[in-house]
Every structure is written in C-alpha cells, then in structure tokens.
Amino acid sequence: MNALGGILNAGTGGRVQFLRRNGPVIMVYAFILLLVFIGATQSERFLSERNLANVARQSAFLGIVALGQMLVILTAGIDLSVGSLVKVSILVSAIVMNGESANVLPAILATLALGVLVGMIHGFLINELRIAPFIVTLASLVILKGIGLTISSSPVGKASREVMMFYVQKVGPLPVIALMFFMLVILTMLLLRYTVFGKHLVAVGGNIEVAHLSGVPVKRTRYAVYVLCSLTAAVTGLLWLSRMGVGDPAIGDGIELQTITAVIIGGTSLFGGRASVLGTLGGVLLLGISANLLVMLGVSQFIQGLIQGIIIVAAVALYKQEGD
C-alpha cells in the first residue's frame, strides 16, 4: 500500500492529492449549482431577492453551529448536544431579556456563559474522566433537552424590540445574520490555516497519541474546541430568539444531526485530522437550498426527508469514489 502510494504520488501525486482533498468540495458545489438550476427553471420565486435572503439567513442559523461542529469533528470528536443547547439558550435568553432593552446585554452574557459552562463540562468529562465524546455529548443532549422542557413546555420570555429588528437588518441586499456567518467562515479558515491553535486541532484529530508525544497541549486544545462549539450553539440560540421573538422550547431539535450532515458532506473526515471550511459551507448551503427548493416546489415533508437522505448518500458515495 505504501509502495503504491509512494509511486502514485511520484507520478500523478499532485492530482490525486488534489482530488482527494477537494473532490468532496467540488462535488458539493456541483450539487448546489444543479439545485440552483432546477430552482431557477422550475420556480419563479426561487431566485427572488426575498427568497435568497431567506435561504442565506436559514443557512447562517445552521452554518454557525456547523462550524463549531466541524472543529470538534476535526479533533476526532463529536458534539451531539448542540441542538439541545440551542433550545436552552433561546429559553434562557428570552427569560433574562423579558422584552426589556436594558436586559439585552445581561441576556447575551448569560447565554454565552452558559455555552462556556457546557463546553467546559464536556471538556472535563472527555479529558479528565476519559469518556468518549459521543457518550458525553449524548448524555448532554438528553440532559439539556430535559432542562429546556423543565424550564417551560410552552413559549416563555420575550425578545426586546432591537433584538427582533436584528433579524431583518440588512447591509445592502445581504441580511446581517448571513454576513455574520460569512465572517465566521472566513475567521475559521484563517484559524485553521494560520494559527497554532488550528494546527493543534488538526494534530489532535490526526493522531492524539502522536500529538501528546509531540508536546501538543491535548487537554487544553480539547477544552477549547468544546467550549467554542458550545458557544456557536449559544449564539445560534440568541439568533433564534431574534427570529422567534419568544423563548420557544420547540426550537433546536435535530440541529446536531443537521450540522453533522453538513460537515460530512463537505468532506470533513469523521475520524478527525482533516476538515474543509469551504466544504462545510457547501454542505450547509446544500441542505439549506434543497430544503427551501423542496418547499417551493410543494414537495411533502416526508419526501423532503427522503430526498435529503439521498443527497447525503450520493455526495459521500461520489467523493469516496474520487478518493479511492
């Protein structure tokens, strides 16, 4: 295998490596183009500014958490708790804010503090008690969901007027929320490319034993990545409050699976050590556009699930072929 790899590499290594790294990304964007083409030809509303702004906003909601999820998956971990944390975050922020402008800052700080706390607990259990990330965050998913539903099973609290306005604000044609997501995408790219922390994430995911023996602060890196991921969930909870105006306990369910899906179809390895920000962005857009398009075309919800499932399998299967 090694000899083969070496030889392949000597000859067309550049191209093989390029495809292996970028195949998924190219594939995902090809899919997106296909969907846009279908949308443009099959529905006159699809390309309207209003609809595109909607898609951008919805993608941002998923995308911000997907970036956190991607960083965790890059370290060969996983965070199943993000959906439940979004739920608790919208409830906590709505209750603390309670419709008052004066409470906006305390509400934001409380929600972010909640994110840091949850992330630290994940880091502690994974680092110090050596429990698998899957188990830790699965427990967290259940517990946070329980806490959310204990807080309230019906909408509670209220967003202040400014917070509600934030949802519809635009810079030119672009919703501020989408712009925010876009900036986070750029920041994440820079993080992975140019910072020590980024390389440490890759190293921990690439091989935790080698990372440890190479002097990488493995524990600190894992604490940080779980805190970052939980923070993206807390921020998304705040954005949901801005959209819903109240603390709706129905929000958040299923976000963990959607984010994992977006990350994986973007070509990030579930086994860690390799991540693609552009791929994750593509995965998020693909999910967002397909959901939007299926609604536009009046496809029933059950069929929507089916089609999205097929997209996931098709994308992953296609780039697996490329890679081999």
Add this chain to the structure above:
Amino acid sequence: MSQAILEMRGICKSFAGVQALKDVSFRCQAGLVYGLVGENGAGKSTLMKILAGAYKADAGEIIYKGMPRHSASTGEIIASGISIIYQELALVPQMSVAENIFLGREPRNALGILDLGWLRARAEELLSRLGVTLDTRSPVSELTIAQQQLVEIAKALSQDADLIVMDEPSAILAGGELDQLFAIIAALKAQGVTIVYISHRLEEVFRIADEVTVLKDGEVVDSRPIQQLDRATLVRLMVGRSLEEIFPQTDHAQGELRLSAEGIATDSILDGVSLRLHAGEILGIAGMVGSGRTELARALFGADPLTQGEVRLVGESLQQLPQWKTPSQAIRAGLVLVPEDRKSQGLFTALSVRVNITIPILSRLSRLGIIRRAAEEGIVTGARQRLSIVMNSPDQETQYLSGGNQQKVVLAKWLETEPSVIILDEPTRGVDVGAKFEIYKLMRQLNDRGIAIIMISSELPEIIGMSDRILVMNDGRVAGEISRAEADEERIIELATLGAEAQSA
C-alpha cells in the same frame, strides 16, 4: 534442476506511469526457503502482491504448480495454496486463536451451529505441526506479537498452503522469538512447504535462506544460492555501498553529565532503573521486547507517570533542571523521544510533512498565536536539505513517504526543538539500508554537537556498532552494563535472557 513450484517470468508493473517492476523473474522450487531482499521501494512487496492477486501484472506470466495462472481472485489464489503473511497481522483481536485460524471457514454441523470441538482440535493439531502449544481458546489480544504471528502461520497451514510468503516477519519480533520463527520455518521446509522470506536483515537471510534474490529499483540484480554469497557482497548488491561504511565511527571524548535517572519505576513493568547519560555519547539499550525498554523511554520522557525515583536533566553549567511530568515539559527542558512505532506514535501519517516537522515548535514560529509563514517555510526547507528528505513538496502527506524518509521527518521534527538529549526507540525499524546509514551518520553528527543519545534497538549489530555503552534490560530492570570494548552478541543475549543471574555465573 527439479520441478519448480512457482515461476514468475518477465513480470512488469507500473503505477501511473512509474515502472515499479521491470521484467522480473522469480523461480521457486518446492521445499526451499527463498530470501527476497532489497531496499524499501525496490519492488519486493509489489512482486508479492502480484503473486497474491492483489495487483495485476501489466506483462509477464505466472506458472504455479506447472499450470499458467490467468486472472484469479485472491480467494482462488489462497485456495490454490499460496498464503501471504503481512507485517500488519490480519487477526481479529477479540476472537480466539481457533476462531481466527478458521475465520470465514468455520465448520458447522447440520443445524448450522458452530462445531467448537472440531475447531479447537484442528487448531491444536495445526499448532503442534509448528511445534508450539497455545491455548486455542484465548483471545488473540492476550497473545504476544510473536504468538500472533504463529497464529497467522497456522492459519496459512489450515488453508493447505504449499507456498508461504512472509513479509518482513522479523520486524515485529525480538531476538529470542526469532529463533522460534526460524525453527518453525525449518519445520515447514521439512514438510515440503516453500517459503519466501522478505527481509531487510541480512543476518536472517544468511541463517535460513537457500537462495537469495536481490531486487533493486524494480529489477532483479542477482539471484544466487546462499553459499555463493557473503554479507559484503549482498550489501553491495542491495545498495552499492560496502559494509564498512554502515557504522560510521568517530572518536570523541565523553562529555559531562546530561541526564540522570535514579531508581525510576512506573505502573507498568519498569522496576527501579538508574542510568547516567553524558554529552556526546550513545547509550544503547538492549533487551527482549517486553523487557521494559520502551517503558523506560516513555518514563524518561514523561509520557507515563513515575511511581518512584526521579529523572533530571543537567544543564550547561551542571545545574539540575527541574523535573518534568509531561512530554511537553520534557520537550521544553530539552529531552525528546522518537518513539518505536512510527505510524501510531511518531507521525501524523495523514498530515503534511510541514505540519509534522513544525508541530512541537509552533509557538516559537508564531506571534500571538498566528504562525509566521516565512519562519515555518524556512524550518521546513532547512530540514529537508539537512536530512535530505525525499518528498514532492512540504504539503505531501507523510503516509506517501518511504519508511526511511518518514523516519527522517520524525527526526527533523525533534531536531528543530534543539534538544540536548534524544531518545531513539528502534530508530531504523522498517528503514532500508541506505537510509539506515544516513540515520547512523546523523546520530554521530549529533554526538559531535554534544547531543546525548539513548538508542533502544532489537538489532544487535546496530546496538554493538553504534553504542558507546550498552545497558541490557531484563524484566523491567537493568540486567547489566557492557562497555564498547566488551560488547558482543553472546554477552548481550546472555544478560537479556538470563538477567542478573548471568552476572554471577
């Protein structure tokens, strides 16, 4: 000449335009042992993979048991009596010895229920053919690597193999276990089984092979009966360099104390080891696999916590540096470890050469957490030139490098941390002769710069050829120390197998 069991004629194979095998012919007679030697990338594994049906040859023919073989599946090839035992053993750790031997071919009774009695009886019979006893019910994960290899050989026999290819079987074995493997090979030979033995280690080839074939750059350089070869000739055929140059010698005076360990013990086998290491010397650590050599390295490095004793580095002006508890503290203090298992402990195989080399020194290469690309580039380019690492680009993943170049990447990574003490655990395992020589030369250069080296090795010629002093480990303790002048293989093996008793004897 008697009937050949296997004849491979004019085999050619290229990958993506690069010719891996050029007109290779290889002939085996039944019941003999064939040594297949050559540097990494010489084409040994490719040739054997073609034999196993894993690759298809571009040209050439294979005649097996007198019949030309056309395209056949790996399953059909195994059924025809060819078995290959790869270095990475293909066993299911959780399953028992007997279950592993018959995996996929489990005997079932009329009701479709597994016949465990038959399974065990057959497995025991096969193992007794090899002259070994193992509990066939114990899970493979509880066996030593050497025992696992036996299970693989038994599995090959269970498939009625007439031709067994062993790909670097000794790479995972220690001295004593090797003798057992050779005894088994002799037993198989006596039973008429043909063995193809792939190895880097020439001593082994001389001990067991009847005929040796040397591959270099995808071509057969020579193929001769072993009687017509000597070590020097074989080395020259393989690398085009003579034997005397393998272990470079330099004269250097022993420097001041660099590292001292006093009575260190860990939760594992390690039990009260003391040693002293001086600037510019190589301290060889010999002993069987499982004697505590690797545990000693990990304990010194802070990878496993000490339960007793202490390790200290001694700095420039002979002051003792504070003790460390983790690898990252050890690295900062100036002590590094090149671990035994490159793929699982030394290298990020799926990551680039660049990341691999710079990971321990990123903080030095960055400002406010942001990596300075120019500084990083300088380090990588410098390392590439100094160690002559062969790669396509710094972004190439290290899994695509040869064993020797991988090891150079690991060494480069540690040299960049500017250590005063380097622990090398099996530094030349899986490395071809040419790269071995470069690594030895590098070790001497490091000595000249005052760097102290601890070298753990299973290869006695390497230990004897390179070490200034040798500590022999046995059962978690130091069984004895041997000076360069009195070092010979018998003395080391005696200490390694008998331990401290040997000293009084």
